[in-house]
Amino acid sequence: MDDQPRLMHAHAAVGMSGHPGLSQHIPDNTGATDGDGRKQDIGDILQQIMTITDQSLDEAQARKHALNCHRMKPALFNVLCDVKEKTVLSIRGAQEEESPDAQLMRLDNMLLAEGVSGPEKGGGSAAAAAAAAASAGVGADNSTEHSDYRAKLTQIRQIYHTELEKYEQACNEFTTHVMNLLREQSRTRPISPKEIERMVNIIHRKFSSIQMQLKQSTCEAVMILRSRFLDARRKRRNFNKQATEILNEYFYSHLSNPYPSEEAKEELAKKCSITMSQVSNWFGNKRIRYKKNIGKFQEEANIYAARTAVSAASVSAHGSQTNSPSTPNSAAMRTYDHRLQ
DNA sequence: GAGCATGATTCGGA
């Protein structure tokens, strides 16, 4: 396993033609000139390498062993590594260009903002903002929907982290496997540590692109969840009968000026178990619809006027109040009617 | 399913 660095480091002291040092380290056992001996050795090795794939497994193994033991093998492999390195670099130089991965950064930032990646913070700031925005309109059910949103976001978060972990584990396993394979192969073919490193980088890049896809789908899932959640604000639910009666009572008893103050809105909201915005919406709608069709609302106004009068009378009968300030009467209605004209 | 009722949203004006 670890013989490759040793094998490659020997390169500094070994060489061939154009690679100083080879002739000084290779004894000439053939009795021929140095040049002839080297050529014969190298030719022999190359021949063996070229024909190794035509042989049976056993023969190939034996040949592999013989090659590994060949006296010229380190020198030849170093030269081949050198040549390969230069060729690959010249090709890669034209192909590779490091560009900052803006898309990945955007995805990372979004996942962080949504609370999917990074430390758990109860659904993420954007989620919290969405929840806060929604709570203004959803009313009594907002807490349920909010928790539902958070539960789903947590689910997405869990899936994301599980998948990410899986990818990282697979990446590490695959990298180790490829490294071992290349080291093993470096016994029979020229593979330098640099090349192994490059291969590792390639693997990491491939796994990064898979991770990016995961991040992208996670972002999409969060966006869908958010849009669904925000759409829920539009989901209209009728107020319960009691709430409508309370609002109508106030409206008709303040017909001369049906604009509740902040305090009144707050109290009405509390009484009706709705939000202040809903109270404002209700009064806005009521005013405009009343104005548009006074005739239609006349009957309703009379009913609430009578009801308020009865309750006022009952209060005055108890001596605590002689006259209700909010008692509706036709004069008040006329006032508002006049105002609205 | 049509038509009406009603809560929510949007937009322009004061």
Next chain:
DNA sequence: TCCGAATCATGCTC
């Protein structure tokens, strides 16, 4: 920022 007006979207009734 609040309000009126228009509009949307959904609920309810028949």
